[in-house]
Amino acid sequence: MFPLASILFEVVRNGLPAISVGFLTRPTGNITDPSSGIGNAIEGTLILIGMTCLIAVPIGLFAGIYLAEFGDNKFGRTIRFLNDVLGEFPSIVIGILAFSIVVVAIGHFSAMAGAVALSIIMLPIVTRTAEESIKLVPSSIRDAAMALGIRRWRTSLSIVLVTAKDGILTGIMLSIARIAGETAPLLLTVLGSGFFFSGVDQPIDALPLRIFTDYKNSNYPSALAQGWGAALVLVVLVLSLNLGVRFLTRGRSTFARARA
Amino acid sequence: MAVSEEARPKQGKTPARARLASLRFPRRFSCDDVFEASSIIFAGVIVLIIVVTSVFLVRGSVPVLESFGTGFFTGKNWIAAAGSESYSALPFVLGTLVTSAIAVAVGVPLSMGIAIFLAEMAPWSVRNPLSRVIELLAAVPSIVYGLWGLFVFRLWIRDYLETPISNYVGSFPVFQGTPLGLDFLTAGLILAIMIIPTVSSISNDVMMAVPASQREAAYSIGATRWEVVRTGVLGYARSGIFGATILGLGRAVGETMAVTMIIGNIPALPASFFQHGATMASVIANEFSEADPGSLHLSALIGIGLTLFLFALVINVFAQLMVWRVLKVRGGSVE
Numbered sequence: 001m002f003p004l005a006s007i008l009f010e011v012v013r014n015g016l017p018a019i020s021v022g023f024l025t026r027p028t029g030n031i032t033d034p035s036s037g038i039g040n041a042i043e044g045t046l047i048l049i050g051m052t053c054l055i056a057v058p059i060g061l062f063a064g065i066y067l068a069e070f071g072d073n074k075f076g077r078t079i080r081f082l083n084d085v086l087g088e089f090p091s092i093v094i095g096i097l098a099f100s101i102v103v104v105a106i107g108h109f110s111a112m113a114g115a116v117a118l119s120i121i122m123l124p125i126v127t128r129t130a131e132e133s134i135k136l137v138p139s140s141i142r143d144a145a146m147a148l149g150i151r152r153w154r155t156s157l158s159i160v161l162v163t164a165k166d167g168i169l170t171g172i173m174l175s176i177a178r179i180a181g182e183t184a185p186l187l188l189t190v191l192g193s194g195f196f197f198s199g200v201d202q203p204i205d206a207l208p209l210r211i212f213t214d215y216k217n218s219n220y221p222s223a224l225a226q227g228w229g230a231a232l233v234l235v236v237l238v239l240s241l242n243l244g245v246r247f248l249t250r251g252r253s254t255f256a257r258a259r260a
Numbered sequence: 261m262a263v264s265e266e267a268r269p270k271q272g273k274t275p276a277r278a279r280l281a282s283l284r285f286p287r288r289f290s291c292d293d294v295f296e297a298s299s300i301i302f303a304g305v306i307v308l309i310i311v312v313t314s315v316f317l318v319r320g321s322v323p324v325l326e327s328f329g330t331g332f333f334t335g336k337n338w339i340a341a342a343g344s345e346s347y348s349a350l351p352f353v354l355g356t357l358v359t360s361a362i363a364v365a366v367g368v369p370l371s372m373g374i375a376i377f378l379a380e381m382a383p384w385s386v387r388n389p390l391s392r393v394i395e396l397l398a399a400v401p402s403i404v405y406g407l408w409g410l411f412v413f414r415l416w417i418r419d420y421l422e423t424p425i426s427n428y429v430g431s432f433p434v435f436q437g438t439p440l441g442l443d444f445l446t447a448g449l450i451l452a453i454m455i456i457p458t459v460s461s462i463s464n465d466v467m468m469a470v471p472a473s474q475r476e477a478a479y480s481i482g483a484t485r486w487e488v489v490r491t492g493v494l495g496y497a498r499s500g501i502f503g504a505t506i507l508g509l510g511r512a513v514g515e516t517m518a519v520t521m522i523i524g525n526i527p528a529l530p531a532s533f534f535q536h537g538a539t540m541a542s543v544i545a546n547e548f549s550e551a552d553p554g555s556l557h558l559s560a561l562i563g564i565g566l567t568l569f570l571f572a573l574v575i576n577v578f579a580q581l582m583v584w585r586v587l588k589v590r591g592g593s594v595e
Contacts, residue, residue: 003453004397007408014411062302070296071303079303081580082310088507088576089569090514092541093313096548096565100316104553120309127306153295181401184516184541188548208403208517215407215521231404242399246392 008235015232018225024233028194028205031214031223038230040196041210044111045237047197048190048206049176051115056122057172063123064130064168065156071131080131087124094120095185103189111197111204114190118179125178129171133164170245177241181234183208207234317569320562327556332563338527340547340557347560349540349567351527355444356539356571358530359519360512362448363455367512368505370452371459378460379467380489391464398457406521409450414441414522417449422534437534442524445533450518455508462507462583466500467493503582510575514568516541540568 026037063083067076098117103109137160145155161168186192191203192213198204207230214227324347325332335348374394378387422439429435437443470493478492494501524536525546538546544561551558 003413004393004400006412007400007404010408010412011404059302059305062299063306066296066299066303070299075300076303079306081584083306084580085573085576086306086310088510088514088572088579089313090516090541090572092514092516092544093317093565093569093572096320096544096562097309097313097316099548100320100562101312109549123306123309127303151290152292156295177399181399181403183401183403184545187545191549208401211403211407212517215410227407231407234401235404238399238401239396242396 011228011232011235014225014228015230018229019232023226023229027196028210028226030194031217031220031226034222036222036226038207038210038226038233040194041205041207041230042233043197044190044193044204044206044209045180045234047111047204048114048118048186049180051111051200052118052122052179053172053176055115056119056126056175059119060123060126061130061161061168063127064134065161067127067131068134069152069156069160083124083127086120087128090184091117091121091182092184092188095188098185099188106201108201109189109191109203110201111190112200114186114204114206115200117185117189118182121182121185122175122179125175126168126171129174130164130168133167133171134160136167137163166248170248173241173245177238177245180241181208181238183212187212207237313569317562317566321559321566323559324556324563332560333567336529338543338560340551345556347556347563349560349564351529352538352540352543352564353567354530355523355537356513356541356568358444358537359448359451359523359539360509362445363451363512364505364509365452366449367452367455367508368459371456371463371504371508372501374456374460375463375467376489376493378464380485380493391461394457394460397453398461402454402515402517403521405450405454406518409446409518409522413450414446417441417446421445426534434532435534436532439534440524442522442536443532443534444523444530444537447519447523447537447539450522451512451515454515454518455511458511459504459508462504463497463501466497466504466583469500470496499582499585503579503585506575506579506582510572510579513575514541514572516545520545540564540571544568 022035023037024042025039026035027040028036028038030036063079067080067083070076071080094117097120098113102113102116106112141163142155142160145159146152150159186206186209190206190209192209193203193205195205210230211227211234214223214230217223218227328335328347332347333349333353335346335350337346337348338351339346374390378391382390418439418441422441422443422445425435426439474492474496475488478488483491519539520542523538523542525538525542526536527538527543528535530537544565547557548561551561
């Protein structure tokens, strides 16, 4: 497709000159300073991804287990439906939600609020892919476990989940790729900062936020160059996650890919 | 049950009487019930999130609704300057409607073409790589679309589309103004590109779910390839394709960053395609961190969030119902 080729071309053409070891490791600080880098933004994105996974993966897994194992009733169908609806919510509305709960409670913008917002975006994807992968586990495996007298919860957690782990990991990786590029909810929750991580209750930076801040300061040529550099790093991160998943799951169900 | 009871006696630990009791009352309280209950609780988190969202949005927008009443939806002005504050969601609602309408009008026909090509015509060697590329298009973060849109796409639109239109039919009211590229038209067109992956992949799924008998029946009465697609496939998958369109509309309505960077961010009622504007999502992204906590400005922004939430809720519930109805057929049970 033509737009994709053009996007990749422009990002590489404008972003590559900015990339250097110093650029990737130094904090932003003052944007007009020639030694300004995006180390804090890369660190912030990784921290946010980690915190988000800690919140969303367990909930999503259990919700997926529920839908796959016990969800064949009215409540289950409702949950499945609402999960799909939640997955299509505008991310900025989720940003307002995290703002109203976490930012208002703490009194200032924080990494924690960003993680809550991103978790709500990640949750439906993890739930859906977990459910689909668990359903793909052949019933003979489940029957075999039952025949050995293993309890149902043990069967679900140690046998079915382990069998389905490839599909679940695919879903988690794709949802990480999705949240890594989310900007709108972060504007409302973590605010951005020019410095390295200083606590989960403090504002931090993230790659998409750095790009947006640089765009706002784009009358400084150095900020613009930094924005393109950050865009290149972000695109490499997101596309390598996507291509990695594709490489690992060649010939498998395309479901997770179509929905994520 | 019987098998597991046979397997156990070898361990010789469970007293025979207890084993009998478990046979007689197989559904007594156990770890399994705890497991089921806890998984229900986690699933319930999803419901909880939706409920909490609506509660907080309504609560946050009470002050502005109290101050302006229905004027919040019918007024014309959005002035955040202290002293002369006046808030109305109307410019942003209309801005969202205009940009999403452009996105759907341009993006859906293109997506249909791609989906028909992928589902009906493309040989396997083309189908796979092409659908991969379209998936990657969906993976590009919207902030990167924004950057590309601002520095590359905008210039194309300005030079090759808007300037000629402006030169020839610039006297029409909807094409008035200087074409700068920072306007409703460019924002709508970039949204069109962004919804193509969603609409084409779901339409493709839906078309693949059409039973082969539909196509065979059409061929057997002498239909050409196009007639087969039109009557056998599109006719059958109609409601699913409609659902895919509405889902694309949902994406366009909620999309924030790319639009914020391209639309110009002036809260004005849309009159021309070549005019700076704003959408519901873009005004929230732009002004939220500037609004003071507890101020009427913040409440107005949350009020816009509530409006956007309601739009998205209605659109998505409707679309999911449409898509579900068609994909259910795939399981073999024809409605």
